[in-house]
Amino acid sequence: MEVRLILGDQLNENHSWFSSVDASVVYVMMEVRSETDYVRHHAQKVIAIFAAMRRFAEALRDKGHTVEYVKITDPLNRHDLVGNVQRYIERYCATSFAYQEPDEYRVDQVLLSASRVIGIDCRCVSSEHFLTERHQAAEFFGSSKRWLMERFYRMMRKRHRILLTEDGEPLGGEWNFDVENRGTWKGAPAEPADQRPHHDHTALWQEIVDAGVVTMGEPHADDIRWPIDRREALQQLDDFLVTGLRHFGTYQDAMHHDARRLFHSLLSFALNVKMITPLEVIRRVEEEYRRGGIEINHVEGFIRQILGWREYVRGVYWARMPGYDEQNFFGHAEPLPDWFWTGRTDMRCLSLAIGQSLDMAYAHHIQRLMIIGNYALLAGLDPKEVHTWYLGVYIDAFEWVELPNTLGMSQYADGGFLATKPYVSSAAYISRMSDSCKGCAFDAKKKTGPGACPFNAMYWDFFRRNQDVLRSNPRLGIVYRQLDRTA
Secondary structure (H helix, E strand, O other): OEEEEOOOOOOOOOOHHHOOOOOOEEEEEEOOHHHHOOOOOEHHHHHHHHHHHHHHHHHHHHOOOEEEEEOOOOOOOOOOHHHHHHHHHHHHOOOEEEEEOOOOHHHHHHHHOHHHHHOOEEEEEOOOOOOOOOOHHHHHHOOOOOOOHHHHHHHHHHHHOOOEOOOOOEHHHOOOOHHHOOOOOOOOOOOOOOOOOOEOOHHHHHHHHHOOOOOEOOOOHHHEOOOOOHHHHHHHHHHHHHHOHHHHHHHOOOOOOOOOOOOOOOOHHHHHOOOOOHHHHHHHHHHHHHOOOOOHHHHHHHHHHHHHHHHHHHHHHHHHOOOHHHOOOOOOOEOOOHHHHOOOOOOHHHHHHHHHHHHHOOOOHHHHHHHHHHHHHHHOEOHHHHHHHHHHHOOOOOHHHHHHHHHHHHOOOOOOOOOOOOOOOOHHHHHHHOOOOOOOOOEOOOOOOOOEOHHHHHHHHHHHHOHHHHOOOHHHHHHHHHHHHHO
16 A cells, blocks of 8 residues: 655646556645644635645545545644654555655655655655756756856747747747836726636635634635636636736736736646646647737746746755755845734835735735835845745745745845846836825835835935945946945
């Protein structure tokens, strides 16, 4: 008999494990406090993952597989992965244990050590999800001191023959159309209707509360909109291809308080728990482009996020762990303000972005990077605390993807290994890309003095206090020339 573990972010019904029913295999799934409690997670994140896990277990049983499912309230639940695995090894007198490659270093280490604890044959298999192996990015970049994502992205386009002509050249004549993807949204075209299903997970939420799990954010348990199975995730992809993709590129960086989704797909949760695969999403988007009627900048911009950035940050994560979460290039040590947990601040852009995050368990990449992350870096907040907050608050945040985005891209805590410069801005950028400054207690155009937007003074103070390590950066020459003129 073999016991096989399925983690909460391994809900891939097309995995080869499930291609046939084997009476000598028992699948084990579990809701454990070791996973709910290592950081404080958003309520919707815990609800959605548990709901999707339960649906997945049902689907496997319906196909004839043997599944043991440990609920969060099970009195026999040992509340750690290995402890519960041991319980079923003993129950079934199993002679072997197998698991899919975990995506997080923490879990990987736990399961690597399991062989010493369990005392039977243990083996690890691929999750069959990603387009690269863990260490392929490191092999590609070799001894390069800085890993430029664009190089990796072009390699991936060529390797997988994505958006290429028959001669291997990029469709549209360019590899990257990012310069066309910085439009501001003024209310038109209209934000598409949210077609995602409504789920009432009130009973599940009560189980989570009864188990003593501490969360953050609004649960909205009676109306959860996140997909809980592959069918729903594919329907969400279909809706995006029809209503969102044709405007995605132009407005992917735009922010507006009346349109919290705009033209984003919101597929990252489904992707990161593996209901759907990156390659099938990429192929569907490319097919939509080849049918005509959609400009290349929308398609390329979306595919770059998955084929390029998503695979790239995973490579960074596995190349830099363990220890990447301890990086702190600037030595920042300020604690997170209390309003990170409430959204109650007079800075309207931050109130809207954090408020949305706490309400939806979601904010798009510019809200995360250029509003919340921008403030955190300029204010000198402890990057590990920032990382922990991001990891908990977002529904799609798993450490392999969140940590490089937060520590590297957002907080520059790795000293430029990932990003070519710190991604910070004054109020001008925020005013240009959003409607957040309208009605704010602060004036975005005022540099200093009473009523001035704090982002303006914070921006120049950041570069002034860090000039010893940033002045030599060629991408910051214009900043320091301006700073010198005002000194």
